Amino acid sequence: MNLKSEPPQEAASLSASLHDVLIDLHRHPYPHVPNPPSCKKRASVALVLRVRPTYGHWPPLNSARPLHDPSIPVNERLNAFFSETWVQNGDPEVLFIKRASRKGDRWTGHVALPGGKRDAEDVDDKQVAIRETSEEVGLDLTTDDYIHIGNLPERVVTTGWTSKPIMVLCPYIFLTTRSDSPALRLQPTEVASTHWVPIRALLSPSLRTVENVDISQRYSNMGLLIPRLFYRCLLGTMEFSAIRLRPTESLQSNPTPGPIPDDTHAPPLSLSQRWKTWLFRGQTGPCKQEPPLLLWGLTLGILADFLDMLPPHTAVQLWKYPTFTVPDLRLIVNIVTYHLKKRNQMQMQAGGRPSITAVDSQAAALPVSETTDGHNEVGIGGLGVSRYCEPSHKDPDGSKHAVGIMLNGYYARLRLAMQVFLAWRVAMGSVAAIYAWRLLRRRRGILSDNEDPVVEFG
Secondary structure (H helix, E strand, O other), rough: OOOOOHHHHHHHHHHHHHHHHHHHHOOOOOOOOOOOOOOOEEEEEEEEEEEEEEOOEOOOOOOHHHHHHOOOOHHHHHHHHHHHHHHOOOOEEEEEEEEEOOOOOOOOEEEOOOEEEEOOOOOOOHHHHHHHHHHHOOOOOOOOEEEEEEEEEEOOOOOOOOOEEEEEEEEEEEEEEEOOOOOOOOOOOOOEEEEEEHHHHHHHHHHHEEEEEOHHHHHHHHOOHHHHHHHHHHHHOOOEEEEEEEOEEEEEEOOOOOOOOOOOOOOOOOHHHHHHHHHHOOOOOOOOOOOOEEEEHHHHHHHHHHHHHOOOOOHHOOOOOOOEEOOHHHHHHHHHHHHHHHHHHHHHHHHOOOOEEEEOEEEEEEEEEOOOOOOOOOOOOOOOOOOOOOOOOOOOOOOOOOOOOOOOHHHHHHHHHHHHHHHHHHHHHHHHHHHHHHHHHHHHHHHHHHOOOOOOOO
């Protein structure tokens, strides 16, 4: 698919829709979510947008003054920006980072949005997004070239089998009014690369795919090789909804400039090395090949909130339930969750479009959904689901954003499916063992009957 061969009417339609969405997000910010009693950490990310000019509609040298005048109301600045011809026919894009590989980082190597944890000196959550974006990629979001639009639903991120809350995640939206590419300065210890990706690519059904994740990796941090091998062989990998990214512009971090290594004459991997590569797939190491650029997990969940506001409003419909790759476990999951999926689908259609839950192999995050006194745990293998909620202007009673609707109760059923699967495997193993034992006894009996009797003559 050639992302640059976009019809003018399609670009104008997307630009107009983006204009409407940004105006609505600015007028109706999502509420602040306090920390659960057992969780003190907060983090913020920045969803940075730009419009890339197309060849046939190049921007003029002098743009309108309201674009760069912070004293002008945001609505007027947005109206002035989207009234320009090059913007109406341009290609809206989102800035992503690929996190640097770091040992012990829960999201090492993931595609993400610029951001990080809140420090004691930060005034508020928005300041965290601004500071972290400046530190990680060198963008100053406080200049007149950027417009702070608003925020997306805040989430409580949980992890582990107990789904213990670890932080509240706060996404903020910024739009640059510049027509040229801003200069980026990547922090090598935090960011491996940056990528500008068209919103059209994020909305495209043809770029939807899955990410297979080895959930047994958590045992590697404990040094438990045998349990990890057992879980890997028994459960296979988990399959998560993902988007293949097709950037129009990428920048690689280069902390140590030097000659490019030549691996053309590298010796082939031995059998033990290939086995190790399969077992430890998904981790960093000498046997790991560079994976494709995929958007999934927590960041995809955040983007789903935003993308589903844009036509054709199919971001939630294109999202797929997490499942397993082992055929019989996958079948059991489908059977156990069938009626729940149907029920949640009916609730989604009746109650409006939800904010989809953000999940990956080690954590999960839910947006504000309803008033509650604490967090509610339903999780499996680090896929905790939690909520710490508060009504919003768009959803006074919390019904339209209740636990992502689609995933409401899903992980409880997933746990039940695993129990059924384990019982199924034990039963099949027992039947196979009994059959093998009887077959062995039968063969021994046949051999005994076929032995010639010894006859002695006096």
